[in-house]
Amino acid sequence: xxxxRIIEKHYGGVYALKGVSFDxxxxxxxxxxxxxxxxxxxxxxxxxxxxxxxxxxxxxxxxKVTFSSPAEARKLGxxxxxxxxxxxxxxxxxxxxxxxxxxxxxTVIRHATQDAFCRPFLRQVGLxxxxxxxxxxxxxxxxxxxAIARALSMKAKVLLLDEPTSSLTQEAAERxxxxxxxxxxxxxxxxxxxHKMGEIFRIADRVTVLRDGAHISxxxxxxTSIEETIRFMVGREIDLASRVETxxxxxxxxxxxxxxxxxxxxxxxxxxxGEILGVTGLVGSGRSALGEALxxxxxxTAGEVECLGKAYAPKRPAEAIQARFAYLPEDRRTQGLFLRxxxxxxxxxxxxxxxxxxxWIDFQxxxxxxxxxxxxxxxxxxxxxxxxxxxxxxxxxxVLLAKWLLTQPEVLYLDDxxxxxxxxxxxxxxxxxxxxxxxxxTILFVSSExxxxxxxxxxxxxxxxxxxxxLLETRATTQEExxxxxxxxxxxxx
Amino acid sequence: xxxxxxxxxxxxxxxxxxxxxxILAVIFSPHAHDGSIIFLAPGNLxxxxxxxxxxxxxxxxxTLVIISGGIDLSVGSxxxxxxxxxxxxxxxxxxxxxxxxxxxxxIVATVGLCTFLGVINGxxxxxLRIQPFxxxxxxxxxxxxLARWMTQNxxxxxxxxxxxxxxxxxxxxxxxxxxxxxxxxxxxxxxLLERTVFGRYVRAIGENExxxxxxxxxxxxxxxxxxxxxxxAAGLAGVIHAARSYQGNPNDGVAYELxxxxxxxxxxxxxxxxxxxxxxxxxxxxxxxxxxxxxxxCLIDANMELIIKAVIxxxxxxxxxxxxxxx
Numbered sequence: 001x002x003x004x005r006i007i008e009k010h011y012g013g014v015y016a017l018k019g020v021s022f023d024x025x026x027x028x029x030x031x032x033x034x035x036x037x038x039x040x041x042x043x044x045x046x047x048x049x050x051x052x053x054x055x056x057x058x059x060x061x062x063x064k065v066t067f068s069s070p071a072e073a074r075k076l077g078x079x080x081x082x083x084x085x086x087x088x089x090x091x092x093x094x095x096x097x098x099x100x101x102x103x104x105x106x107t108v109i110r111h112a113t114q115d116a117f118c119r120p121f122l123r124q125v126g127l128x129x130x131x132x133x134x135x136x137x138x139x140x141x142x143x144x145x146x147a148i149a150r151a152l153s154m155k156a157k158v159l160l161l162d163e164p165t166s167s168l169t170q171e172a173a174e175r176x177x178x179x180x181x182x183x184x185x186x187x188x189x190x191x192x193x194x195h196k197m198g199e200i201f202r203i204a205d206r207v208t209v210l211r212d213g214a215h216i217s218x219x220x221x222x223x224t225s226i227e228e229t230i231r232f233m234v235g236r237e238i239d240l241a242s243r244v245e246t247x248x249x250x251x252x253x254x255x256x257x258x259x260x261x262x263x264x265x266x267x268x269x270x271x272x273x274g275e276i277l278g279v280t281g282l283v284g285s286g287r288s289a290l291g292e293a294l295x296x297x298x299x300x301t302a303g304e305v306e307c308l309g310k311a312y313a314p315k316r317p318a319e320a321i322q323a324r325f326a327y328l329p330e331d332r333r334t335q336g337l338f339l340r341x342x343x344x345x346x347x348x349x350x351x352x353x354x355x356x357x358x359x360w361i362d363f364q365x366x367x368x369x370x371x372x373x374x375x376x377x378x379x380x381x382x383x384x385x386x387x388x389x390x391x392x393x394x395x396x397x398x399v400l401l402a403k404w405l406l407t408q409p410e411v412l413y414l415d416d417x418x419x420x421x422x423x424x425x426x427x428x429x430x431x432x433x434x435x436x437x438x439x440x441x442t443i444l445f446v447s448s449e450x451x452x453x454x455x456x457x458x459x460x461x462x463x464x465x466x467x468x469x470x471l472l473e474t475r476a477t478t479q480e481e482x483x484x485x486x487x488x489x490x491x492x493x494x
Numbered sequence: 495x496x497x498x499x500x501x502x503x504x505x506x507x508x509x510x511x512x513x514x515x516x517i518l519a520v521i522f523s524p525h526a527h528d529g530s531i532i533f534l535a536p537g538n539l540x541x542x543x544x545x546x547x548x549x550x551x552x553x554x555x556x557t558l559v560i561i562s563g564g565i566d567l568s569v570g571s572x573x574x575x576x577x578x579x580x581x582x583x584x585x586x587x588x589x590x591x592x593x594x595x596x597x598x599x600x601i602v603a604t605v606g607l608c609t610f611l612g613v614i615n616g617x618x619x620x621x622l623r624i625q626p627f628x629x630x631x632x633x634x635x636x637x638x639x640l641a642r643w644m645t646q647n648x649x650x651x652x653x654x655x656x657x658x659x660x661x662x663x664x665x666x667x668x669x670x671x672x673x674x675x676x677x678x679x680x681x682x683x684x685x686l687l688e689r690t691v692f693g694r695y696v697r698a699i700g701e702n703e704x705x706x707x708x709x710x711x712x713x714x715x716x717x718x719x720x721x722x723x724x725x726x727a728a729g730l731a732g733v734i735h736a737a738r739s740y741q742g743n744p745n746d747g748v749a750y751e752l753x754x755x756x757x758x759x760x761x762x763x764x765x766x767x768x769x770x771x772x773x774x775x776x777x778x779x780x781x782x783x784x785x786x787x788x789x790x791x792c793l794i795d796a797n798m799e800l801i802i803k804a805v806i807x808x809x810x811x812x813x814x815x816x817x818x819x820x821x
Contacts (some may be wrong), residue, residue: 027742317709
């Protein structure tokens with residue numbers, strides 16, 4: 001029903017797509033895989049009418065079409081849910097869904113009609129909130145579901161989902177995958193862009209791999225495998241499954257007793273030097289709140305913490321940094337990086353006072369210290385004077401990591417460091433984490449992807465509704481056990 | 495076409511703009527009786543610098559505020575407050591001190607108080623999280639009121655002959671001293687922004703305040719300091735203004751904040767924060783100054799002048815917009 005033939009697209013002299021062909025049939029899930037920069041998003045944008053191709057044809061239902069805007073694509077029955085959500089946080093859920101909707105938008109707005117229009121779609125995606133809720137009050141996962149509900153409300157015949165589960169918890173992702181199954185049965189053609197091999201092989205009928213803008217392969221899912229797909233994506237062998245080898249140390253690094261804040265109800269755990277403690281839970285379970293509390297960003301209402309043998313109660317991040325505690329925030333683009341500033345200036349931001357004399361920056365020292373650290377983190381880039389926004393997601397994450405490693409931390413709280421980064425960069429991040437642990441650093445590694453936590457931690461802390469509900473030995477636990485502990489409450493209740 | 499050429503010039507585009515305006519001024523300037531170009535007369539060129547020095551000094555500090563992601567609308571009122579206060583201290587205060595001591599004290603007290611007004615702006619913006627536009631709009635209204643109330647809405651006229659206020663005026667209306675003050679301030683602000691940790695923090699906070707919080711940067715210190723510097727600069731400009739106009743007038747300086755902001759913006763600093771330079775601001779101030787001078791030399795209606803300025807602002811900013819990758 002949708003077919004792209006030999007699509008080409010270049011930006012300046014750089015080819016984003018080199019003759020890619022791709023099609024979706026009714027009632028089929030066609031997965032689109034590739035590392036960041038492989039051209040998945042560009043292809044998705046061309047299908048959605050956001051970007052125009054330089055060469056090649058798009059056919060819909062046997063007719064050759066050209067569309068120059070998302071609205072035209074929508075009219076032809078193509079719905080798209082972008083990775084970076086195109087929603088309005090100050091509008092309500094219902095307003096977001098009906099805005100510019102060909103059927104639901106009226107010149108004079110009647111809230112009751114609007115609500116009634118939205119409800120079935122919200123129910124369909126399993127989002128149990130009032131249509132009048134402000135979008136900004138929902139979690140990222142909730143907003144993602146609103147975006148999907150909106151696409152459904154447009155009666156899309158082809159639905160394109162760009163990394164839909166990257167910000168969802170396991171449970172919400174599960175629900176989404178079931179929803180995709182239902183849509184498929186109803187005859188919708190689905191283009192599924194994702195990094196997550198497990199999901200792809202659960203739902204996809206066919207798998208297409210892109211690499212560096214070129215079409216590498218299209219195969220029925222039943223005739224290929226995760227290993228083969230990854231090999232096609234990366235162009236080399238990658239080891240994601242090896243477990244942590246070195247045992248954790250004996251010395252206690254961080255002991256948290258009865259920690260409470262407005263968002264944390266009761267957190268207890270302890271972690272040793274050289275240990276990688278996986279931290280997981282649903283979005284809103286307190287895994288980010290815990291990092292922010294320990295980093296001095298959120299005032300404590302109760303609790304005692306000991307860090308490296310000393311009482312620890314930071315009032316502000318500067319005190320946490322002084323105590324050798326580092327926090328890598330969850331959202332690297334809005335919380336972690338100064339996107340338009342250079343890689344070097346991003347990396348040096350925290351340690352700048354130590355690279356200066358009486359407030360005057362020593363530029364030579366800054367350059368040499370940063371270059372050394374960037375080389376160690378293996379960041380691919382032309383020059384560290386380039387703005388950090390020009391790097392791929394994985395490399396941006398590594399810049400953020402380098403920025404904090406420069407503070408010579410003993411305890412690192414990594415809040416979802418592998419979110420939205422490609423497989424090669426993931427492998428690099430696992431390697432860096434494991435190396436840090438063997439050097440005796442303590443790592444708290446937050447992730448929603450349980451397989452990576454199982455592969456890359458000594459123990460796993462499960463959070464649920466602001467509480468630490470379990471501290472499990474990684475070797476002796478399973479995904480099912482963790483999920484049960486994490487999901488013991490309805491999603492999106494708060 | 496033109497835009498793609500100009501955007502390739504990068505940081506030199508504002509200099510190119512300045513050169514263009516300069517050439518225009520040479521071409522259109524009226525000639526004196528002996529055939530020389532009036533615009534190029536040394537006296538005229540230094541006049542331009544002196545006339546722009548008040549706006550120029552305020553625009554320097556405004557650059558830091560705008561790069562940090564804020565704005566300061568109160569500088570025009572602070573200038574009036576400063577001019578009125580320094581005039582009162584010179585004309586009505588008789589402490590029986592030696593003359594230089596009294597002049598020095600009056601200036602230090604005035605500029606100090608103006609700096610403190612900036613500290614109040616910065617503290618409230620940071621502590622109460624009131625948007626800078628709104629806080630400094632309130633300060634613009636309030637400080638204007640303060641200046642009028644303090645003077646009972648009277649001009650404080652300086653004496654003639656040899657009393658202390660007249661001596662003050664003759665010192666601080668010296669062209670070269672005033673231009674020198676502006677130049678010194680420019681060097682200081684340039685070094686502050688480009689070479690110090692503080693300057694780097696100003697940029698980082700303007701670029702992404704949330705990331706600055708998560709990086710543990712001293713946001714309160716930086717914000718209070720940039721508004722304090724803005725108050726200080728407006729105070730200094732007010733002292734110069736009083737000397738030049740031989741009086742302290744609480745109703746002066748209206749819309750000066752907008753001229754200062756215009757100079758900053760023409761210089762390529764983004765109101766969105768993060769991006770900008772002191773160099774650009776100086777160029778922007780000079781472009782405005784040369785243009786005003788040229789229009790006056792050509793005896794063009796003062797109201798026409800405003801319309802032309804408006805066009806210049808829009809064109810300058812449009813030319814400097816980052817070229818988005820065409821999709």
